[in-house]
Every structure is written in C-alpha cells, then in structure tokens.
Amino acid sequence: MIPLDRYPKEIILRDDSRVVLRPMIPGDADGLWNFLRRLPEIDKSHFHEDVDRREVVEGWAKSLDYDAALPVLAIRGGRVVGSVTLYRNRTGWKQRVGIVRILIAPDHRHLGLGTAMIREIRHLGEKLALNYLLAEVIEEQQAAVRALERMGFGKAAVHRNFVNDRNGRLHNLVVLLHPMSAIEKEIPL
Amino acid sequence: MGLRAGHDQIYFGRWRTMDATPIDLRRAWHRLERLLREIAAALEAEDVPAARLDLGKAFEALHAAGPGEEGPEAVRYLDHALSFAHRVIGGLLHEKGLPPHSPMDFAGWYDAREVPFREDW
Numbered sequence A: 001m002i003p004l005d006r007y008p009k010e011i012i013l014r015d016d017s018r019v020v021l022r023p024m025i026p027g028d029a030d031g032l033w034n035f036l037r038r039l040p041e042i043d044k045s046h047f048h049e050d051v052d053r054r055e056v057v058e059g060w061a062k063s064l065d066y067d068a069a070l071p072v073l074a075i076r077g078g079r080v081v082g083s084v085t086l087y088r089n090r091t092g093w094k095q096r097v098g099i100v101r102i103l104i105a106p107d108h109r110h111l112g113l114g115t116a117m118i119r120e121i122r123h124l125g126e127k128l129a130l131n132y133l134l135a136e137v138i139e140e141q142q143a144a145v146r147a148l149e150r151m152g153f154g155k156a157a158v159h160r161n162f163v164n165d166r167n168g169r170l171h172n173l174v175v176l177l178h179p180m181s182a183i184e185k186e187i188p189l
Numbered sequence B: 001m002g003l004r005a006g007h008d009q010i011y012f013g014r015w016r017t018m019d020a021t022p023i024d025l026r027r028a029w030h031r032l033e034r035l036l037r038e039i040a041a042a043l044e045a046e047d048v049p050a051a052r053l054d055l056g057k058a059f060e061a062l063h064a065a066g067p068g069e070e071g072p073e074a075v076r077y078l079d080h081a082l083s084f085a086h087r088v089i090g091g092l093l094h095e096k097g098l099p100p101h102s103p104m105d106f107a108g109w110y111d112a113r114e115v116p117f118r119e120d121w
Helices: A026-037 A054-062 A113-127 A142-150 A181-186 B002-011 B022-044 B049-065 B071-095 B103-110
Strands: A009-012 A018-023 A069-076 A079-087 A097-104 A132-138 A154-164 A170-179
Touching: A018 A113, A026 A054, A026 A069, A026 A079, A069 A113, A079 A113, A097 A113, A113 A132, A113 A142, A113 B049, A113 B071, A132 A142, A142 A154, A142 A170, A181 B049, B002 B022, B002 B071, B002 B103, B022 B049, B022 B071, B049 B071
Parallel strands: A097 A132
Antiparallel strands: A009 A018, A018 A069, A069 A079, A079 A097, A132 A170, A154 A170
C-alpha cells in the first residue's frame, strides 16, 4: 500500500513561489502534455513513446497504476512545472528496487524544485521499504547528476555511448544508486 | 529555525580555513555534535525516515572524525558530517513546506569570501 496521505503537499521554492506536489490524476493529461512538450529534447530521450503526441499522454492518464508507476507532479498556479515518477516491479528480483525519473521545467530550475522532488521520492522509497532507488541520467544533465549525488545517490556506472536521443546521437548514460535504510541495516557499505 | 543558524555557524567556522588550529577543529567537532543532537530532537516529532538515515550517517562521520583528531582526514569527516546535517535540515524544512536553506544567503553575516555551496537544480 502506497502512503499518499501526505498529498497534496505545498512547498515554497527559493524564489518564494508556492508549488503543490500531488500524485497525477486522469484529469492531468493536458497539463502533463503541455509540460512535456516544452521540455528540451534531451530530457525526453528516455521515453519509449513520442510524448509530443497528446494521445500518448492521454493514454498514460487513463491507465494510471500507482503500484507500478507513481507519478508525482509539481503544480504552480495550475501549471505542471515538474514531475517525478517512481517505477516498481510488483514481483521478481527487482521488486525492492525503485526506478526514478525526474523532470523539471527549464524555467523552474535552480529553485530547489529538483531537490524537493528527490526528497519526495526518497520518502516514498523509505515508506515502501525499497532497498535501492535507481536513477539513469544522460551525462550532459549535470545539474541533475549533482542534485542526485547531493541527496545520497552515488554513481554506480557510466556507460559510454550507450543511449541515443531522438535524433540518433549517442550519449553516455550515468547510473546512480541510492541505498535505502532497509539495505543499509543489512550490508555495511 | 535555530538549526539553520547552528549549521551556518559551523559552516563558516574557522576550522575550514587554511590557518585553522587544532582548537578550531575541536570546537567545530563539539558544536557539530551539539547541532546533531538538536536535529535528532527535532526529528523525533517528524515522520521522515530518509532524514533519519542521513542523521545516522552524520553521527557516523562525526565519530569517525573524533573529538581530538587533527589533520585532513578529520576535516574531511567533519565536512561530511556537516553535509549530512545540512541534508537533514533540508528534509525537515521540506516536510514543513519551507524553502530550502542555502548558507551562502547568509554569508555576509559570517564574513565569508568563498562560494563552496550552491543549489543547482
């Protein structure tokens, strides 16, 4: 059971603006689509589908399943300005590993929103008794890498020329891991 | 929140400067220990497991530094402990919906010349 009683949660950013964090609901399709299509190309590289197409995002909104993928949105004045998604496997050998994807609107970077989103996902990861959080970031996204490292993620691997963007260009992929309390108690790192 | 000021007092302390003496280091160690205890007390009322994890690491680093130790290793451990403490304070602020704390916003009060920390994302 995912503990969602902390939402909606209001936070104040570095510029004193107020942002509400809450799980995505079916009615967020438009807001999320508008947010995604304005992101730089490189931030959209990891998506399997073309997120510039409205029907793709509408499809996600209709098939929300928080146990498999929990998207938490950051909303400012009705506009989606950030999202963090925690992906989990219900069964199998990676059921205690949560995969994290964070996206921040370009005009809302350097305000502490990315860090706040990482804090949220760490909280959820702890509550779900996960052993690890795993984040994959393209090496050029240095601000994201630094923010993740500052919040306890460590570089586990850098795969050279491993992923391609939507234009076919190759990029290095940085894999970052965050050991949670459950695993820290078992294995002294 | 007094925790922020407590953090900054250590953050901008003499122990991090090139001309720090063993006494500066010892003083920083004790201040940091006191700060971590205050943070622990504040955390008791909150349900923030990730911050508890960070606090545990802060105490671990502090104990690795040791109260009477000197040299670069001790400074490094103290620095780690302070970073973890800052992360816990950030977690507490986040839980209360307050803006993140950046020590450099208060650098003028401490006569700080360098910019060793900046929130990037």
